[in-house]
Amino acid sequence: MLAAAALAILLFALPLIGLLQRADWSRVVDDLRSPASAAAMRLSITTSLAATVLAIALGLPLAWLLARTDIPGRAVIRALVLLPMVLPPVVGGVALLAAFSRRSPLGSWLYDAFGIQLTFSRAGVVLAEAFVAMPFFVITVEAALRSLDPRFEQVAAGLGASPAQVFRRVTLPLIAPAVAAGAILSWARALGEFGATITFAGNIAGRTRTLPLEIYLQLESDPQAAIALSLVLLLVSFAVLIGLRDRWLGGARP
Amino acid sequence: MTGDGAALEGEITVAAAASLTEPFADIGTAFEAEHPGAEITFTFDSSGTLSQQILDGAPVDAFASADERNMDALVEADLVEGEPAVFAGNQLIIITKPGNPEGIASLADLAGxxxxxxxxxxxxxxxxxxxxxxxxxxxxxxxxxxxxHNAKSALTAVSEGDAVAGIVYVTDALAAGDAVDAIEIPADQNVVATYPVAVLADAHDVALARAFVDYLASDDGQAILEERGFLPPT
Incomplete structure (x- = not known):
């Protein structure tokens, strides 16, 4: 039992150790300061934050819908929302292309009517990242809403608060820790997004070449630079998970 | 072709440039038909990625590269058995969406x-x-x-995505069929890529790997490569 558990820990730890041991520490800082790396990092930070904002703005109402209403087909909607978590991201990218590329009905209408092209744009990167990251926010917040004692809200409503007031003044403060945890989780997922991004938004330096895409390209030309960039993602992800250790399950603590 | 008597049996893994995907699939089938006990598994990617993986110890028996540089890297690392041999050539071509809606006629048209x-x-x-x-x-x-990341994904951005045009190998455009239009690049601007192949020093079945490499240079192998748009070795 213990041996198997130790083996499991090794399975996770060894690749990380391998990466650390393979890094050329004397040049990590220079690698990270190269113009290509810096541009990829800047782009990754801005797009992943924008994707997180989008995930919160759309995911909060969605989580409420799933947790608090009895709309027909709720199980199907939930499955649909969670699909990007299990789908290979490349498939997500192909699906986004089918929906929003200039050859799709919606994409060609967007382009003809408004001149909006999502492919090869920062907005496309944000869309791809939000597509894969939002499910993490939705399930975290939905779980918190479900575990919330409904009497708090019932009392507030009984005292004459409107549904909007109840949500803003009672529900939201109670689930705030889960909202924060869900936001951070989906941010970390957006930051690491690769397959949907390269498939849908392309790989243009400074515009859609995020950190994971830069790592993928560098792996071929300059593996050491790729490792240095990987270390950054590793560090950020590790910090996020350690910071979230108590809130992983998303339960609110009133 | 079967010449030396001993039946060739076993399994080998061949790492090959993404642009070789179609002819190697055909050659694998033809080779296996000729040697019923042999089984060839292919791994296709950018030559740079493959050579990196081989340097990292990937268990591969033979490597076919789309350029000399990535093969030389393995020669320098003493990972090649014998000498690499050039078995095919390739050229570049401009591709656009079907019907060439932007009216691209030359490399110069790609700039804007x-x-x-x-x-x-x-x-x-x-x-x-x-x-x-x-x-x-x-x-x-x-x-x-x-x-x-490689020739195939560069083509996909045009055939599936919203890229206006691309530059890929003649053979990729041929393999894509109606999915893209092709515009030739004049010979004085074009580049001839040469494809070397080699048996690797760590091959677990050198004889079978050698037989596969030899098959590429045989009349049968060359016919399949030519059918797919590759040039004969120069």
Whole structure:
């Protein structure tokens, strides 16, 4: 039992150790300061934050819908929302292309009517990242809403608060820790997004070449630079998970 | 062809440049038909990625590269058994969406055409494309270039995605059929890629790997390569 558990820990730890041991520490800082790396990092930070904002703005109402209403087909909607978590991201990218590329009905209408092209744009990167990251926010917040004692809200409503007031003044403060945890989780997922991004938004330096895409390209030309960039993602992800250790399950603590 | 009597049996893994996907699939089938006990597994990717993986100890028996540079890296690391041999050549071509809606006729037209799909700067097809553009005196601003990881993904950005045009191998455009239109690049601007192949020093079945490499140079092998648009070795 213990041996198997130790083996499991090794399975996770060894690749990380391998990466650390393979890094050329004397040049990590220079690698990270190269113009290509810096541009990829800047782009990754801005797009992943924008994707997180989008995930919160759309995911909060969605989580409420799933947790608090009895709309027909709720199980199907939930499955649909969670699909990007299990789908290979490349498939997500192909699906986004089918929906929003200039050859799709919606994409060609967007382009003809408004001149909006999502492919090869920062907005496309944000869309791809939000597509894969939002499910993490939705399930975290939905779980918190479900575990919330409904009497708090019932009392507030009984005292004459409107549904909007109840949500803003009672529900939201109670689930705030889960909202924060869900936001951070989906941010970390957006930051690491690769397959949907390269498939849908392309790989243009400074515009859609995020950190994971830069790592993928560098792996071929300059593996050491790729490792240095990987270390950054590793560090950020590790910090996020350690910071979230108590809130992983998303339960609110009133 | 079977000559030396002893039946060839066993399994080998052949790592090959992405642009070789179609002919190698055919050659694998033909080779296995000729040697019923033999089984060939292919791994296709950018030559740079494959050579890196082999340097990292990937269990591969033979390697076919789309350029000399990635093969030389393995020769220098003493990972090649004997000498690499050139078995095919390839050239570049411009691809556009079916019907060529932007009316692209030459490399010069790519400079202001919108997003152009090229291979990664360090993938062979990316370096050859840079060379061809230089030959033509054309500069495409990097902000209009999306880079696929290998020849196949560079083509996909045009056939499936929204890239206006791309530069890929003649053979990739041929394999894509109606999915793209092809515009030839004049010989004085074009680049000839040479494809070397070698048995690797760590091959677990040198005889079978050698037989596969020899098959590429045989009349049967060359016929399949030619059918797919490859040039004979020069």
């Amino acid at each position: 055409a919108g997003v152009v799909s090229l291979c990664g700067e360090d993938a062979p097809c990316g370096r050859f494309a840079a060379q061809a553009l230089e030959n033509a005196g054309v500069t495409i601003p990097e902000r209009s270039v999306t880079r696929g």
